[in-house]
Amino acid sequence: MKSKTSFFNHTLFSGLLKRFWPIFAAYLVIWLIILPISLANILSYNSRIALEMSDPTAFVVAAARPIMYAGLYGGVVMSGIFAAMIAMAAFSYLYNARSVSMICSLPIKREGVFLSVFSSGLAGLFALNLVTFLIALGVTAAYGIVGASIGYLLQWLAFVCLTNLFFFGFAVLCASFTGHILVLPIVYVVLNFTAYVVEALIRMVGSMFIYGISSSSSYSFIGLSPVAYLFSETHIDNVTVVDAVGTYTTTGFTYNGWLALGIFAAVGLVFAGLAMLIIKHRRMETAGDVVAIRPLKPIFKYCLSVGCALVIGILIYTTVFNGTSGSYGLESMLYMLGFMLFGAFIGYFAAQMLLQKTLHVFSGRSWLGLGVTALVITALMFCGEFDVFGIERKLPDASKLDHVDVMCAGEYVRFEGPENIAAVIALQNDIISHKDANEANIGDFEAYVCYVEFNYTYKNEKTFSRSYSVYRDASSDLYTLNDIMNRPEAVEFRKMLAIPPSTSTIADAYLNYFDKETGSYVSYPLSSDQAYALYSTCVLPDMDDGYLGKVWLVTTDDYYSSVYDCTFNFSVQERLKDYSYASDYFYTTLTQNAERTNKWISDNLGLSFCTMGESKAILELQAGSAEEAKAIAEKNGSYIG
Amino acid sequence: MIEVKNVVKSFDGFKALDRLSITVPEGAIYGLVGPNGAGKSTIIRHITGIYRQDEGEVLVNGQPVFENPAIKKDLAYIPDDVFFFTQSTIKDMMKFYKGVCPNFSTERFEKLRRAFDLNDNTKMRALSKGMQKQAAFWLTVSMCPKVLVLDEPVDGLDPVMRRQVWSILMADVAEHGTTVLVSSHNLRELEDVCDHVGILNRGKLLLERNLSDLQDNIAKVQLALPDERALPSDLQILHHSSTGRLQTIIVRGKAEEITNKLATCEPLFMDVVPLSLEEIFIYELGGEHYEVKDIIL
Secondary structure, three states: OOOOOOOOOHHHHHHHHHHOHHHHHHHHHHHHHHHHHHHHHHHHHHHHHHHHHOOHHHHHHHHHHHHHHHHHHHHHHHHHHHHHHHHHHHOHHHHOHHHHHHHHOOOOOHHHHHHHHHHHHHHHHHHHHHHHHHHHHHHHHHOOOHHHHHHHHHHHHHHHHHHHHHHHHHHHHHHHHEOOOOHHHHHHHHHHHHHHHHHHHHHHHHHHHOOOOOOOOOOOOHHHOHHHHHHHHOEEEEEEEEOOOOOEEEEEEEEEOHHHHHHHHHHHHHHHHHHHHHHHHOOHHHOOOOEOOOOHHHHHHHHHHHHHHHHHHHHHHHHHOOOOOOOOOHHHHHHHHHHHHHHHHHHHHHHHHHHHOOOOOOOHHHHHHHHHHHHHHHHHHHHHHOOOOOOOOOOOOHHHEEEEEEEEOOEEEEEOOHHHHHHHHHHHHHHHHOHHHHHHOOOOOOOEEEEEEEEEEEOOOOEEEEEEEEEOOOOOHHHHHHHHHOOHHHHHHHHOOOOOOOOOOEEEEEEEEEEOOOOEEEEEEEOHHHHHHHHHHHHHHHHHOOOOOOOOOOOOHHHHHHEEEEEEEEEEEEEOOOOOEEEEEEEEEEEOOOHHHHHHHHHHHOOOOOEHHHHHHHHHHHHOOHHHHHHHHHHOOOOOO | OEEEEEEEEEEOOEEEEEEEEEEEOOOOEEEEEOOOOOOHHHHHHHHOOOOOOOEEEEEEOOEEOOOOHHHHOOEEEEOOOOOOOOOOEHHHHHHHHHHHOOOOOHHHHHHHOOOOOOOOOOEHHHOOHHHHHHHHHHHHHOOOOOEEEEEOOOOOOOHHHHHHHHHHHHHHHHHHOOEEEEEOOOHHHHHHHOOEEEEEEOOEEEEEEEHHHHHHOEEEEEEEOOOOOOOOOOOEEEEEEEEOOEEEEEEEOOHHHHHHHHHOOOOOEEEEEOOOHHHHHHHHHHOOOOOOOOOOO
8 A cells, every 4th residue: 555645845845945045045135136225226316306306106106117127027037047047956856866866765755856846946936035025115115105116016026926936837847858957957948939049040041932921020939938928928018197288197007918927827837737747757767868758859859950950051051142142042942951951960960969878879770860850841941932832922811900010111101991901912912923023133232122011910919921122123013012101091100109299299300401502411400399380380281281291112203303302300209207208200201292391491491402303413413423422312311312 | 575576677778677576575684696787776776766667566565665655764775876965964964864754763863873983064075985875874774764775885885884884784684673685796795694695687587595595505516536437417517617637516406415416426536615605696697698708818
């Protein structure tokens, strides 16, 4: 008859804390610096300002900000680092045959050992979080804002404890299937970022050989990279109030992303349970092996092989062909494939060496696995090149879309109207059908105009992105794009600023124009009052009438004769209650048709401007060449190419 | 009582234990001997519940030992290479074992203090290998085990301390009826302390006997035969050598039966010499293709 299960041993529990106290001490010291000490310093500084401003709310907001940000960034980073260190300490007995013998011969079940050390590590972290919380609370009490700040400190405590739970569970899971103490942190770091990095690498390779794939669009598998996901999904929202004149004032902060964090914490617990099961059934003779669990060994081998294929392939390709070759076409793909197969070879046999703990791994059977890997990589590369899966031809279903963001030549526009969305999809379809003509222009910098990105967002919040280079004369795509970017919805979108322009929010306003008298570009400063008057009484009506707010991707004769070489620019800024700033930026190129605007400038500033054609002629005369003139204009934010 | 029944254990395809069966009677001191790589440490790690067998059973006092704290609380183990926590002292380790082993006796620990000339406040890593072994004995015997498993226990100890350790073990066996399984290459010492012996080779048990039965079942005979006489063909000869007319044979069987058979050859001279455990080990394994090879350099 077997004995009853003992799930906890106090000696093992306290032993971890006693033997590895320096790790816990370091955790506490760093938190004390990040939170209470930093908070005391900030409160000491802001108490003087608050006294001057007689604004107690601002004082609390000034205290809340560092608390909340300490939780968001400190919580993820500190938990990420210290969870791994404590897991290494707690489960170090698994990695040495001598310590395995000692611990496993004790009259405690493996679950008992696991739960004792796991709870010890977690309790240590939680206890130190609590100590930090109490000291920080004492600091706020010293400045008389304990009541107002305790909510933020409790949020901090909850946030940090939940991140502790996830990262410790994750680190313990890594500890359970690795057999070497130095492998644990490597596996932990790699798994924290692997989905993100692998997706980035696949996108990078895809963007080279699959027409329309962008390496910079949003990531689909970011949830599998915990650090990246937590940083992207949890953030701090400002609690704001709007006064009578429409000014936003921050009165507090709250964490956004509790659900994601709660799910992650629950996943951490599941990981810990999984780790316990793995350790319960682990073959203890694997102490010292890279991978301790037999079924994971082939996974490790093939993952390392494919990972090295991607990394080494891209590394060699970009090194060898840096700036000397186009990134498209079968020939380039074959080069890339060759480099990837070399990387797969390196990764495959490196994994074999690590698993078998010998350099003699080139036996006949080993090559079979490499052959399969190489075959799969080759097949996928050819499928990508010849669009077997229809990735290049894929278009979104317009009826399911919420909006599309179009970005090109530094311009960003969001279209929500069905007609405009349909026009964007039609343009994408045209670009795809002109693939051969566009690819024929690769490397021709004269023909290249811009890089256009279509980021579609479905009603269910899923996204779909494609991006293409657009060339002059290759097709009618550039003209269609130009038309889309100047549709009324696009012009309307350019009017929307995050902060409403007013005499109090406009800052740094100026007209940037080509002065034909001096033959150079001039920045003419405007006061806030001038800028607001010009904007509200002239520019906005002219935009509504379709005279301003346009962009020119195509430089026709009309462009040179009717568009002034002049832009009206200003930024809007708002100082928030916590002494930080929010800002946005507005600019538009002036045209001859914008009579209201031109008259105001002439009447109030006495300025007149030359057209793009005039400035081009003057600049070319001055510079001696069209190229030089174009460079000067571009340097000044103008385009006369 | 320790019972190992048809245990199989493989490491990456290599069969370290091949249907191994061992029986250690209660209160016995069982010497487990075998060449390097025979599987001694592997079976010991099964008996102490560290490894899980692929097949078969490992029972201590009739119960499976793996993941069974009720059995393991009465079982103590001193490995070949002892492990202590880094930075710990003997006192720290005593507190640790006291916390995890319900049978740990502080009284016994204090009593044994005289036997081992060790300062319990010294850090373990500051002790020599032999002193660490002494500390391991001190702590292990203080756990009051009913089953004691020792892997190369006196390796690294000086002759005086070897005697001291064995004497403590013998006293424990005599007083508490402790069952001891000891693996060692020092057959001379095992011969003095063991009452049962098992010889292991390539993961299998070659033989398992009471030591006196083992010694009674093999004989070393020196004899000189007349010119025309040959040794009887029905003798189970494990080893045969000769110097001039003097022949030395190691024969399996009872000494009396062997001398009776040899007497039929009318030897000119015959003497039966007692066989040491080391000689038994060497000659038994000689039949398993593990013998001292004559190599000329």
